[in-house]
Amino acid sequence: DIQMTQSPSSLSASGGDRVTITCRTSQSITDNLNWYQQKPGTAPKLLIYAASSLQSGVPSRFSGRGSGTDFTLTISSLQPEDFATYYCQQSYSTPWTFGQGTRVGIK
Amino acid sequence: QVQLVESGGGVVQPGRSLRLSCAASGFTFSSYGMYWVRQAPGKGLEWVAVISYDGSNKYYADSVKGRFTISRDNSKNTLYLQMNSLRAEDTAVFYCAKDRETVVVTANLDLWGRGTLVTVSS
Numbered sequence: 001d002i003q004m005t006q007s008p009s010s011l012s013a014s015g016g017d018r019v020t021i022t023c024r025t026s027q028s029i030t031d032n033l034n035w036y037q038q039k040p041g042t043a044p045k046l047l048i049y050a051a052s053s054l055q056s057g058v059p060s061r062f063s064g065r066g067s068g069t070d071f072t073l074t075i076s077s078l079q080p081e082d083f084a085t086y087y088c089q090q091s092y093s094t095p096w097t098f099g100q101g102t103r104v105g106i107k
Numbered sequence: 108q109v110q111l112v113e114s115g116g117g118v119v120q121p122g123r124s125l126r127l128s129c130a131a132s133g134f135t136f137s138s139y140g141m142y143w144v145r146q147a148p149g150k151g152l153e154w155v156a157v158i159s160y161d162g163s164n165k166y167y168a169d170s171v172k173g174r175f176t177i178s179r180d181n182s183k184n185t186l187y188l189q190m191n192s193l194r195a196e197d198t199a200v201f202y203c204a205k206d207r208e209t210v211v212v213t214a215n216l217d218l219w220g221r222g223t224l225v226t227v228s229s
Contacts, residue, residue, distance in 0.1 A: 034215055036152075043202055043219035044144075044152065055207075055217060087152055091214035095168050098152040 002026050002090050006099035012107040019075040021102045023088035028068045032092035035064055035073045038101075039084045047086075048073060078104070109133030109218060111203050116223030119193055129186040129203030129220055137161070137181035140206040142216060143188050145199035145225075155201070156188065160210055171197075193227045200224050 003026035013019050023033065031051035036044040046055045048064035051071060061076045075082055083106055088099040115127040129141070143155040156167045156177040165177050176189040186203050201223055204216040 032214075036216075043221055044216075045219070046207070046215065046217045049207060049213075049215040049217075089152070089214070089216075094154075094157075094166050096154045096214045098154070101151050 001095055002029065002093065002097055004088055004090060004097050004099040006088055006102050008102060010103040010105065012105045013078050014107045015078055015080060017078045019078050019104060021073045021086055023071045023099050025069045025090055029090045029092035031067050032090055033071045034089045034091055036087045036089065037084045044087065111205065111218060111220035113201065113203050113220045113223040116225045118226045118228060120229050121194060121227055123193055124191045125193060125225060127188040127201055127223060131184045136184040138209040140212040141179060141186045142204045143177060144202045144204055147199045157212060159212060195227050198225060198227050
């Protein structure tokens, strides 16, 4: 199975901050990497697919980069509605696996 | 309205069975691969099973293989998960989710239901 390691596991930030979350995989997955946002008590929401493609309806302050084993999700200017937990997920091979999550909290 | 609505969760004793359903609306259900993903209380996400758009291909996580069965009825726009021999470690919110692409299985999940809670306890 492909192991996913996200960092940090949590962070505190203020509105307007630039935030970057990292996801590292145990083997190369080319660009088969997705990012999801989950708010408490709600379902995950797809933000980025194929490492860098913005899902329809997602604000442009979200961006993704990377290929191979190292990926990043960046929020260019944190908004109040962005405080949530973020998960990466590899779609390269079964079993499809998720990172452990990064909680973005209010400083 | 494009949505997925899960049902069938509840409290069940270890070793018993439960069937989850996921009703789809607002899109051509029969064109998309469908997934079950679960989340134990306070934990992360775990992919459980996938079924192709026509039901011809199914894949399972090792943790549920041989106990869970995914199926679909395209005439009813409904996805199912039959869960047998349930264990305490199966306790989780179960989400159904839709593939972003038609026909092919990409594991890019662009629509999720709100989930249904399954609690396995004596």
